[in-house]
Amino acid sequence: MGVSYSNQFDLSGYSRLYTTKTFAVGALDRYGNEYTPAYVSTNVESPVNEIPFTIINRKLQIKLESYSIVEIYTISGVLIEQVTKKGSFEKVLEHGVYLLRVNGKVHKIIV
Secondary structure (H helix, E strand, O other), X not given: XXXXXXXXXXOHHHOOOXXXXXXXXXXXXXXXXXXEEEEEEOOOOOOOXXXXXXXXXXXXXXXXXXXXXEEEEEOXXXXXXXXXXXXXEEEEOOOOEEEEEEOOEEEEEEO
16 A cells, blocks of 8 residues: 555555555565564444444544534543534544544544
């Protein structure tokens, strides 16, 4: 899919090219040593009977049937936003990994 010469690689630019949300990420050091691939999941879809949300062009969109407490945290646990809302909720996020909590149920999302 791509090559990175640093310790990170952004998969979000390739989201339209894949049908699966699981990737094998391998590493090759400067001496040519190849390391065992790690499997990374980028599932941003909600399971059945959960809060329906989507992420399109860095915009998180949630459809809320009733008044709900929506909280967004960084992966390190810093609260970014907390609202009580009904209907639709939208928030543009920077690329990264977040925890979305809706009425106590937590979802890991990757933007």
